[in-house]
Amino acid sequence: MTKHLVARANLTVLIMLIAVLALVGGATWNQIDMARSARLWTQRANDVLLTIKDLNIALRDAETGQRGYLLTGRDTYLSPYNSSIAHVTRLAGKLQRLANDDSIERDSIAALDPILQKKLEELAQTIVLRRTVGLDAALTAVNTDAGRNYTVAIVAILDKMTQHENIVLAQHQQTADTRAIRVRWLVISGIVLAAIALVWAARMLNRAWSNAYVLEAQQRQVASQLRASLDSLTQGVGVFSPSRQLVNWNACFQSLLKLPKALVRNGTSYTTLVDYLAESEGEFLETEAQLRLSRPKRNESIVYSRHCSDGSQVEIRRSPMPDGGFILTLTDMTKRAQAEAVLRESQKMQAIGQLTGGIAHDFNNLLTVVLGNLELVNSKLANAPDLQKKIERASWAARRGATLTAQLLAFARKQPLSPKPIDLATALPDLVPLLTRTLGEHIDIRYVERAGLWPAMADAAQLENAVLNLALNARDAMPDGGRLTIETANVVLDEEYARLHSEVTPGDYTMVAVSDTGHGMRPEIVSRVFEPFYTTKAEGKGTGLGLAMVFGFVKQSGGHVKIYSEVDAGTTVRLYLPRSIEEAQATSTQSIEPVVMPSSAATILVVEDEAAVREVTIAILKDFGFKVISAADGEEGLRLLGTHIGEIDLLLTDVMLPGELRGRDLAQRVAALRPDVPVLYMSGYTENSIVHHGRLDDGVNLIGKPFSRDNLIRRIVGILQDSASTSATNDEPSGGNVVSLKSWPG
Ligand SMILES: Nc1ncnc2c1ncn2[C@@H]1O[C@H](COP(=O)(O)OP(=O)(O)OP(=O)(O)O)[C@@H](O)[C@H]1O
Numbered sequence: 001m002t003k004h005l006v007a008r009a010n011l012t013v014l015i016m017l018i019a020v021l022a023l024v025g026g027a028t029w030n031q032i033d034m035a036r037s038a039r040l041w042t043q044r045a046n047d048v049l050l051t052i053k054d055l056n057i058a059l060r061d062a063e064t065g066q067r068g069y070l071l072t073g074r075d076t077y078l079s080p081y082n083s084s085i086a087h088v089t090r091l092a093g094k095l096q097r098l099a100n101d102d103s104i105e106r107d108s109i110a111a112l113d114p115i116l117q118k119k120l121e122e123l124a125q126t127i128v129l130r131r132t133v134g135l136d137a138a139l140t141a142v143n144t145d146a147g148r149n150y151t152v153a154i155v156a157i158l159d160k161m162t163q164h165e166n167i168v169l170a171q172h173q174q175t176a177d178t179r180a181i182r183v184r185w186l187v188i189s190g191i192v193l194a195a196i197a198l199v200w201a202a203r204m205l206n207r208a209w210s211n212a213y214v215l216e217a218q219q220r221q222v223a224s225q226l227r228a229s230l231d232s233l234t235q236g237v238g239v240f241s242p243s244r245q246l247v248n249w250n251a252c253f254q255s256l257l258k259l260p261k262a263l264v265r266n267g268t269s270y271t272t273l274v275d276y277l278a279e280s281e282g283e284f285l286e287t288e289a290q291l292r293l294s295r296p297k298r299n300e301s302i303v304y305s306r307h308c309s310d311g312s313q314v315e316i317r318r319s320p321m322p323d324g325g326f327i328l329t330l331t332d333m334t335k336r337a338q339a340e341a342v343l344r345e346s347q348k349m350q351a352i353g354q355l356t357g358g359i360a361h362d363f364n365n366l367l368t369v370v371l372g373n374l375e376l377v378n379s380k381l382a383n384a385p386d387l388q389k390k391i392e393r394a395s396w397a398a399r400r401g402a403t404l405t406a407q408l409l410a411f412a413r414k415q416p417l418s419p420k421p422i423d424l425a426t427a428l429p430d431l432v433p434l435l436t437r438t439l440g441e442h443i444d445i446r447y448v449e450r451a452g453l454w455p456a457m458a459d460a461a462q463l464e465n466a467v468l469n470l471a472l473n474a475r476d477a478m479p480d481g482g483r484l485t486i487e488t489a490n491v492v493l494d495e496e497y498a499r500l501h502s503e504v505t506p507g508d509y510t511m512v513a514v515s516d517t518g519h520g521m522r523p524e525i526v527s528r529v530f531e532p533f534y535t536t537k538a539e540g541k542g543t544g545l546g547l548a549m550v551f552g553f554v555k556q557s558g559g560h561v562k563i564y565s566e567v568d569a570g571t572t573v574r575l576y577l578p579r580s581i582e583e584a585q586a587t588s589t590q591s592i593e594p595v596v597m598p599s600s601a602a603t604i605l606v607v608e609d610e611a612a613v614r615e616v617t618i619a620i621l622k623d624f625g626f627k628v629i630s631a632a633d634g635e636e637g638l639r640l641l642g643t644h645i646g647e648i649d650l651l652l653t654d655v656m657l658p659g660e661l662r663g664r665d666l667a668q669r670v671a672a673l674r675p676d677v678p679v680l681y682m683s684g685y686t687e688n689s690i691v692h693h694g695r696l697d698d699g700v701n702l703i704g705k706p707f708s709r710d711n712l713i714r715r716i717v718g719i720l721q722d723s724a725s726t727s728a729t730n731d732e733p734s735g736g737n738v739v740s741l742k743s744w745p746g
């Protein structure tokens, strides 16, 4: 646009210049021509007029000479006549020559000539008459007035010629004036046009200039925006010219390459940077030879990454530019690599969790069958103590398997938890006697008291388990004795901490730290301790599930666990449990009381899809004198309820039933028909309808598989007793559907 305007302005000025020059040249030429012609015409007219005047004078002189002679008769008076006569003839000739180019003058001269001749003849005649005849004869001739008439006619012709010449002269002058005026106007118009054109050209130049100014301002703005963008990047950018000299860069370019300021300036050669970095970092940037060998195509880049001596990691990208130069883009990959490692670790743990959770579920069903049958057989072998011993051993192994499965479920974050507000300031000191007994004399246990501790939200039994696991690990790390310290603190984990640790929600936490003065761990061990089955202990000494359980439990409770360890110095494991907004309730110490069996048999509807589990459950229940109705799925259970509607006192159902009716649906249908029938769920796996976010729904009774005979009976009797006392407080039955329960003693 600007270029176009400037070109147009240039062309206009050029055309105007040529036009004005042509105009001025033409006008000047015309003026010169006119002046020359005017000068010639004026000269000619003056000559003609002068000749006419001279002719007049010469004629008068000739007449004067003639008169003088006629009066005196003396020849001396004839001298003017004599000199004038020749003069008259000469002047007449001259006049003819001068005025020959004018037809009117030519006519006048043609008329003048004969009269002039006659006049001259008349003069000569009178002079001859005076000389030869005498004065009178001469006067007679004069008095004829012929001479005078000739003179009058000559003067009239000469006057006419004079007049004509004056007119011609005036005409020429007028023409010259007119032409001069025209030329003047022409010049004025030319000047005005030139001025307009110049103004127009100036306007165009002005526009071009302001366009250029705006463009320049825009370019300056774009340049400053680019500069700011470049400097705001967290990537380092260095631009190299085709001759491989640094021409542009940002602050990160210098900081990521850790280059001295003096080296980062316009014109620094690429080789200088390569050599400088080679000294401190070894082979870092591509060498000149490598640059020559690998020339990426347009829109392609060469990417490579380097580990710096300070442990950071940089990705370097070389992208070609159309002019033959290239751009180096440096990205700090340290944080991303760390974040990826954290993510990978958490994904790995989740994957292992899912796998182990699935295995644990199936395993629990099998263990239920094994344990149940062993216990049944055991109860029948009162007379064979040897066999009973063997059965006991098999039961012990099965229970051990159940503990492992429970730990696996804990790691998989799939154990049913009943989180409640816990006051750690009382719960932890309560544990100390148990720990002292378990860990042995050689370990000095210290509990550091702390005032104003926030209540924590967690499952108290599982927390005890976790602390016990940590204490056992500490004991194993201190075979020659040492100190175990249990501390607590209120901790606020902020956004920054949460950003650096996956699965951490910022907020208030109550922290329990278990520290030992044992042999500690190397970092590569620390990075793996939460994996299930990871153990450094000798075969048979450790399962590698202790910390996995702790990890799963804390995560399932919405907390966070962190481990710090120094080889030969000791280890600290910190459990961060979410702060409870409610205050902790005083915990009632659970005492295992003997089960009081009902005096008359209650009827239990057992719904379980696994035949072996169903059979052993039925056998246990029957062994304790309960009446049992059993079903393999929800639909069958519902049918049986219909046929035995008044008989059933308790529904014992698996949570995960095949078919449309799951355990919970079945319980709801039973509640609709018989609201007084309590429900006990069985489950080997908790990711289902009665456990939400790792917590049992309120009012839900659940027994985890595998269960022991005693546990099952204790739960059933407990539920039946609760149910009986509830219905006893409800004075009267409320409707026809309600069937009064048999009385349960105790
Ligand atoms: N306090 C500690 N000091 C040193 N090493 C520890 C400590 N706690 C755990 N470890 C290391 O972590 C590994 C895993 O611990 P974890 O509790 O998960 O399994 P384990 O103790 O080996 O087996 P288990 O707990 O089933 O008996 C241990 O084998 C041990 O190497």
Ligand SMILES: [Mg+2]
Pocket: 469, 472, 473, 542, 545, 546, 547
């Ligand atoms: Mg352990």
